Amino acid sequence: MRAANLPPEEVEDFLSLDGNLERAWQWLSFAYAVREGDGDVVRGLLIYLCSHSTDSVDRDKRASLLERIEDQAIKISELTMEVLVGTHLNWSHVFALVGKEFNPTREKDRIKRIYESLAAQHAQGGQR
Amino acid sequence: MKDQKSQVPLDEQASKKLVQEFIHLFSALQQKRDDYPVHPSDQVLNAYVGGALPDAWMQPDVEETSAESWTLSQVSFHVATCKRCDRVVKKLRRPKRKASRFEDYFCAFGITGQRGRMWAFSYATSVALLFAMMMNVSLTLNNHDPLINLHLTTTKITLRQQLDSAANYQRGNWKVTPLGLQASSNAVRPSAAYIHTLRQQQIEKKIPFGSASDGSGVMP
Numbered sequence: 001m002r003a004a005n006l007p008p009e010e011v012e013d014f015l016s017l018d019g020n021l022e023r024a025w026q027w028l029s030f031a032y033a034v035r036e037g038d039g040d041v042v043r044g045l046l047i048y049l050c051s052h053s054t055d056s057v058d059r060d061k062r063a064s065l066l067e068r069i070e071d072q073a074i075k076i077s078e079l080t081m082e083v084l085v086g087t088h089l090n091w092s093h094v095f096a097l098v099g100k101e102f103n104p105t106r107e108k109d110r111i112k113r114i115y116e117s118l119a120a121q122h123a124q125g126g127q128r
Numbered sequence: 129m130k131d132q133k134s135q136v137p138l139d140e141q142a143s144k145k146l147v148q149e150f151i152h153l154f155s156a157l158q159q160k161r162d163d164y165p166v167h168p169s170d171q172v173l174n175a176y177v178g179g180a181l182p183d184a185w186m187q188p189d190v191e192e193t194s195a196e197s198w199t200l201s202q203v204s205f206h207v208a209t210c211k212r213c214d215r216v217v218k219k220l221r222r223p224k225r226k227a228s229r230f231e232d233y234f235c236a237f238g239i240t241g242q243r244g245r246m247w248a249f250s251y252a253t254s255v256a257l258l259f260a261m262m263m264n265v266s267l268t269l270n271n272h273d274p275l276i277n278l279h280l281t282t283t284k285i286t287l288r289q290q291l292d293s294a295a296n297y298q299r300g301n302w303k304v305t306p307l308g309l310q311a312s313s314n315a316v317r318p319s320a321a322y323i324h325t326l327r328q329q330q331i332e333k334k335i336p337f338g339s340a341s342d343g344s345g346v347m348p
Contacts, residue, residue, distance in 0.1 A: 026153055052147045053154035064221070078179070080204035082217075085157050091138065104138055108146055 025122070029114035037110060043076050044098040045107045050081055051089040058086035069093050162211045168198050173213060176203045177220045 033042045065087050068074040076097055095101045138146060168176070175181050181200040198206075207213045 023153060026150075048143075049147060049150045050154065050157075052143075053151065053157045055158075060218070060222075080200060080208075081157070082204040082208035085208050091143070104146060105142070108149070 021122075022119075025118045026111075026115055029111050029118060032114045032118075033107070033111045036114070037107075038102070040076065040098050040100075041102040041107055042111070044094045044102060045104055045111075047076070047079060047084060047097060048089060048091065048094045048104065050084040051087040053084075054086050056086060057088050062087040062089075065089070066093065069096050072096075157208055160211045160214060161209055164206065164210050164212075167210065167213055168203050168206060170216070172198045172203060173207075173216050173220060176200065176207070177217060 030042060030046060061083070065074070065083065066089075074097070079097070091104070172181070176198075181198065181203055207217050
């Protein structure tokens, strides 16, 4: 959510740090999606995914975050990975943060298309 | 129309499926570690919780980061994946417990902390015990001979009050309390004729009130 503010080329090295190229492309496709489309919508999708990244729910953290969302006391730019993990937000909370509703499936498909295009480009480069 | 329909949030099943498609991207967050060689200092964690850390994006190569150069993203990732720092941050975020009314009183007297409260409790218990002992002594004295007590307590009051007391004692309307001998709630003021009779008897016999020790009191 924060790194996605930068041009994808700048985060490329960071995203490849763990050596998993496929995962790096997936992260990179989020970065491209932010640049190409509505950045806040992509961030909203990331917020939802990050909040559901663990099976367990941190009830205190969730209650605190929901209170801040309902009071409009927090902005997307203030959210960090740690604040979101284990909060299991609903889509309504995400929409409240983004400030509008969006279609998550459509965004997911867009990111997938970007990923496939990146993977294809890489395959062409490899063949060469 | 079709586009409007597609704005409806995903149902639970579809949302779960969506999360499953991307869950591998967050694998680092799924299990907290306890083997980080470097941790942000308490000062850095305090600044993180207070939203005062620099927001510059850097590569979160957490293990190599020196304590002085933590950024928001680095601390966030570290806390999200470190057992120790997660505990510290949770503690820092916990709302301060509202002091009870008793604690407010203690604070007003400069008594703070667990040790201060223990001292205050011990002091209060000692005072309560001392008071209870004094009460016990008072009761023992009063039970010894109510007439003497009656005599002692009525020497400075008017004759009318003495007569009232004597009449009520004679009628059994007295009771021994921690504060001395007192008339019970059903004590009544004797009639003028009765008082007159008593006064005459006292004058004739020349016996002061309260001096009788045979248990019969001063009554006829």
